[in-house]
């Protein structure tokens with residue numbers, strides 16, 4: 343018996359291009375295709391990875407996936423509904439349901455705002471009503487932070503704790519999908535695993551969909567069960583991370599794996 347996969351969030355045949363500036367006063371404007379026929383999805387309780395060289399299109403894909411940019415062609419589907427064809431109520435539901443975790447919590451959290459206020463902020467901006475204090479306590483428990491954090495400022499926390507706070511902030515609207523763009527690359531290696539384990543636990547416990555973008559292939563392999571490789575705006579390979587990274591088929595995947603091996607052999611050659 344085959345179990346039907348029902349994606350929570352999906353891109354279907356998404357294409358995006360940008361107009362380039364004219365090279366002469368009356369010359370034609372040419373365009374640059376950043377994403378070309380992209381299919382990408384995530385189900386509830388699933389962590390999927392997105393890897394690709396710099397400039398491959400990851401940021402643009404993320405902006406479209408989170409509704410920040412409208413694709414020129416193709417669909418963004420959330421819970422089976424076309425985001426850009428949906429009405430205002432559906433759009434609002436989407437904005438609450440898909441949240442981002444950014445790379446550097448030191449720059450994504452306002453240094454002058456106490457943590458309690460920072461956690462309330464998404465509820466205010468998304469006009470979510472209810473018992474906010476109870477919600478804050480619930481979310482602090484989910485990310486393993488003490489309530490004493492609420493009255494403190496960002497500079498009083500370590501990088502790992504701050505990323506927990508940033509994850510808590512993303513969880514406040516009770517999303518169904520988290521999109522994490524390099525969530526541990528600004529952290530010490532020793533605490534990266536703690537944040538990755540937290541994300542993995544949240545995927546299981548809350549049945550979240552997680553889209554995980556990172557340069558570090560070992561981090562992607564640890565966190566996700568399926569990876570898409572993007573190169574020059576196209577998805578060139580999809581598979582289970584360990585298989586993909588040990589037996590890459592697409593040249594772009596091979597390049598990513600070779601880049602890791604080059605760095606590792608370079609490090610092995612340095613006298614520490």
Ligand SMILES: Nc1ncnc2c1ncn2[C@@H]1O[C@H](COP(=O)(O)OP(=O)(O)OP(=O)(O)O)[C@@H](O)[C@H]1O
Nearest residue numbers: 360361374376394395396397398399400401402403
């Ligand atoms: N608004 C824009 N106008 C023109 N070109 C753009 C625009 N946004 C992105 N690009 C180009 O599209 C390509 C893909 O960019 P994108 O930022 O999505 O890549 P990326 O994979 O996220 O790279 P990185 O990992 O370096 O952030 C790049 O060549 C970039 O210069």
